[in-house]
Amino acid sequence: MTSRREFIAGLAAASVAAGAGAAFAQSAKPSHHGVIDTHHHFWAPEYKKLSMEWDDAHHSRHAPTLVSWTPEVTLAEMDKGGVKTAVLSLASIRDGFWGLDPQAATKMVRICQDYAAKLMSDHPGRFGLLAPLNMLDVDLCLKEAEYALDQLHADGIGVQSSYNNRYPGDPYYKPLWEELNRRKAVVYFHGPVPGCCGGLKVGPGVNPAVEEVTFDMTRAAVSLLANGCLARYRDIKWFFSYGGGTVPMLASRINAFFKNAKDIHEIAPNGVFAELARLHYDTVNVTDAPSWAALTKLVKPTQIVYGTDFPYFANDQLDNIDKRGLSAHDKALILSGNAKRLMPRLARI
Amino acid sequence: MTDRDVFGGASRREFLAGLAAAGGAAMLPLHASLAQPAQAKHHGVIDVHHHFWAPEYLKAQVDWENAHHVPHFPGMEQWTPEVSLAEMDKAGVKTSVLSLASISQGMWGLDAAAATKVVHACHDYGAKVMSDHPGRFGLFAPLNMIDVPSSLKEVEYAYDQVHADGIGLQSSYNGVYLGDPMYNPIWEELNRRKAVVFVHGPNNACCSQIKDGPGMFGSIVEVTFDVTRTCASLLTSGGLQRYPNIKWIIAYGGGTLPFVAGRINNFFKNAKNLKEIAPNGVTAELQKFNVDTVNVTNAASMAALLKFLPSSHVLYGTDFLYFRNDQLDDLDRRGLSPKVKAAIFSENAKRMIPRLAKA
Numbered sequence: 001m002t003s004r005r006e007f008i009a010g011l012a013a014a015s016v017a018a019g020a021g022a023a024f025a026q027s028a029k030p031s032h033h034g035v036i037d038t039h040h041h042f043w044a045p046e047y048k049k050l051s052m053e054w055d056d057a058h059h060s061r062h063a064p065t066l067v068s069w070t071p072e073v074t075l076a077e078m079d080k081g082g083v084k085t086a087v088l089s090l091a092s093i094r095d096g097f098w099g100l101d102p103q104a105a106t107k108m109v110r111i112c113q114d115y116a117a118k119l120m121s122d123h124p125g126r127f128g129l130l131a132p133l134n135m136l137d138v139d140l141c142l143k144e145a146e147y148a149l150d151q152l153h154a155d156g157i158g159v160q161s162s163y164n165n166r167y168p169g170d171p172y173y174k175p176l177w178e179e180l181n182r183r184k185a186v187v188y189f190h191g192p193v194p195g196c197c198g199g200l201k202v203g204p205g206v207n208p209a210v211e212e213v214t215f216d217m218t219r220a221a222v223s224l225l226a227n228g229c230l231a232r233y234r235d236i237k238w239f240f241s242y243g244g245g246t247v248p249m250l251a252s253r254i255n256a257f258f259k260n261a262k263d264i265h266e267i268a269p270n271g272v273f274a275e276l277a278r279l280h281y282d283t284v285n286v287t288d289a290p291s292w293a294a295l296t297k298l299v300k301p302t303q304i305v306y307g308t309d310f311p312y313f314a315n316d317q318l319d320n321i322d323k324r325g326l327s328a329h330d331k332a333l334i335l336s337g338n339a340k341r342l343m344p345r346l347a348r349i
Numbered sequence: 350m351t352d353r354d355v356f357g358g359a360s361r362r363e364f365l366a367g368l369a370a371a372g373g374a375a376m377l378p379l380h381a382s383l384a385q386p387a388q389a390k391h392h393g394v395i396d397v398h399h400h401f402w403a404p405e406y407l408k409a410q411v412d413w414e415n416a417h418h419v420p421h422f423p424g425m426e427q428w429t430p431e432v433s434l435a436e437m438d439k440a441g442v443k444t445s446v447l448s449l450a451s452i453s454q455g456m457w458g459l460d461a462a463a464a465t466k467v468v469h470a471c472h473d474y475g476a477k478v479m480s481d482h483p484g485r486f487g488l489f490a491p492l493n494m495i496d497v498p499s500s501l502k503e504v505e506y507a508y509d510q511v512h513a514d515g516i517g518l519q520s521s522y523n524g525v526y527l528g529d530p531m532y533n534p535i536w537e538e539l540n541r542r543k544a545v546v547f548v549h550g551p552n553n554a555c556c557s558q559i560k561d562g563p564g565m566f567g568s569i570v571e572v573t574f575d576v577t578r579t580c581a582s583l584l585t586s587g588g589l590q591r592y593p594n595i596k597w598i599i600a601y602g603g604g605t606l607p608f609v610a611g612r613i614n615n616f617f618k619n620a621k622n623l624k625e626i627a628p629n630g631v632t633a634e635l636q637k638f639n640v641d642t643v644n645v646t647n648a649a650s651m652a653a654l655l656k657f658l659p660s661s662h663v664l665y666g667t668d669f670l671y672f673r674n675d676q677l678d679d680l681d682r683r684g685l686s687p688k689v690k691a692a693i694f695s696e697n698a699k700r701m702i703p704r705l706a707k708a
Contacts, residue, residue: 167562169561202526203581203585204622205616214608215570220561222569223561250573251647254569288611297652
């Protein structure tokens with residue numbers, strides 16, 4: 001029986017083979033070029049310390065890939081995979097914002113934003129930023145968004161799909177979405193260890209990263225739909241991790257429940273499928289044939305954006321995409337073109 | 350539009366009312382059974398996901414909902430076998446295999462002794478419906494799943510007295526998933542009997558109350574997540590390996606399994622005990638599951654499903670009375686060959702449950 005500890009160790013061994021080790025050898029010429037990876041994690045030193053302290057306090061093991069992460073590890077993986085630019089965002093957050101109060105959280109958010117901005121300027125053209133917000137206090141979020149977008153020229157906002165069981169469609173976030181709608185911002189969602197489900201004992205090795213993050217992503221999308229946010233904030237470019245979590249698989253079921261809702265014309269003016277088809281989805285762990293089939297039946301290639309989830313997963317996902325029988329045109333959209341359309345700065349760097 | 354309209358919109362109650370109105374089409378069969386129904390487009394279909402309410406079961410459900418201020422699903426209290434038969438006749442369904450709908454709080458918070466009484470009442474009622482309407486019904490018999498020894502007695506009764514076609518369970522009971530070692534004696538017995546085990550989604554305690562929006566409630570996405578969890582549970586506990594004779598049917602097309610199977614593989618393909626839990630690989634192991642077609646009949650989810658599983662593992666189901674046989678029309682639009690369609694609509698069910706071929 002594999003404990004969670006052994007399981008994570010196994011995963012680390014696998015990803016070393018996949019990535020970091022190759023930086024020291026002469027890497028073979030990458031088979032892709034100019035790729036943009038929109039799901040790529042970073043840890044400001046203070047933020048890494050915070051998350052490791054949280055782990056220690058809660059008897060949770062550190063992911064080895066987190067402990068060993070440096071910008072150089074990231075750049076080596078990018079060079080190996082032919083990735084020109086990686087758009088940085090925070091990995092899964094627990095316990096709201098690591099149990100911090102809003103004031104402490106906003107300080108940490110500032111540290112992360114500044115650290116990412118420094119990486120962007122130290123390595124021109126290699127990094128973008130989907131800037132974190134604390135998401136506990138909406139007034140502070142507005143200030144954080146202003147700083148990130150106006151001062152740091154972040155490429156968008158990157159938040160988790162829920163914080164302490166509060167989902168993005170919650171009316172509490174209305175002022176934030178109004179402001180980001182006004183700015184026509186990219187709003188990217190990542191999966192946290194959600195409050196509901198982090199403690200479920202599903203089976204040996206089934207930690208929340210396996211399935212729960214994809215479920216929570218789906219809840220975020222449905223929350224925005226059911227609360228009318230997708231209809232109301234038409235200019236936000238909503239962008240979901242893990243191919244939408246499970247949205248492409250559940251679109252039919254969501255539609256079956258909502259198509260006769262009283263307010264359907266308000267929340268989904270052109271129907272549920274049309275709303276879901278407008279969203280953007282990354283490719284993390286959905287590059288195998290079954291999930292890819294669902295994603296590409298639900299949305300056009302213009303809505304699909306390449307991502308790795310590095311350092312947890314690596315660019316071998318590019319090879320999977322190569323096997324999906326895409327036209328050169330569609331592949332170019334997915335590997336970089338759509339990211340440049342969503343985040344035009346990336347086309348200029 | 351006021352903020353209230355946007356954010357306060359439909360309450361769950363209003364939402365259910367809307368759903369019932371949608372079912373207005375739904376309610377029609379009651380009257381249609383009096384009129385001459387139009388000739389059904391399909392024939393000999395077997396519906397493996399069809400709910401029934403024995404009076405004792407209805408009472409347990411209604412009592413729990415009343416105590417927790419949860420509205421009753423429209424039509425549930427009025428259900429009779431005739432309501433089911435009218436829907437079946439209208440659509441060309443020959444046989445529906447009956448099972449319990451979503452259960453809350455384990456078995457409605459009942460203790461094992463009280464739960465086993467409800468279970469027995471369901472067995473007996475299922476047996477009566479089957480014998481009153483020969484050939485029209487099958488039964489996936491419930492177990493209490495709180496107490497293992499009494500669940501084992503229920504297995505024996507269901508098979509040997511009631512001649513059930515299989516066992517119908519929820520994907521978790523009070524947060525305990527089906528791979529949990531406490532259930533091993535049940536799986537050993539069901540493996541010995543080469544049982545069909547149908548797995549349905551409960552209103553689970555973790556998630557059915559999550560407030561992700563007006564009109565959202567556990568049945569929409571949470572039940573599909575819970576059945577997916579139990580698939581992972583049966584994989585990582587080694588249950589799929591240890592009990593190879595059990596024929597699992599997972600509701601809702603496996604929940605989200607066809608979509609997240611690749612992700613599960615990426616996490617577990619390097620697990621230390623892989624040889625033990627999945628000697629031929631994670632994907633091969635997960636492909637042992639059979640699934641029904643409830644709410645996965647559209648292009649996107651059916652594409653994932655049929656890339657993930659051979660069509661011999663896919664069985665038609667409606668989730669009546671929550672959903673209906675218009676799902677047959679959806680499947681007609683998927684461009685399936687007549688052979689594949691026949692397999693999904695009835696042949697796979699007959700292969701797994703030979704009595705249905707004779708009934």
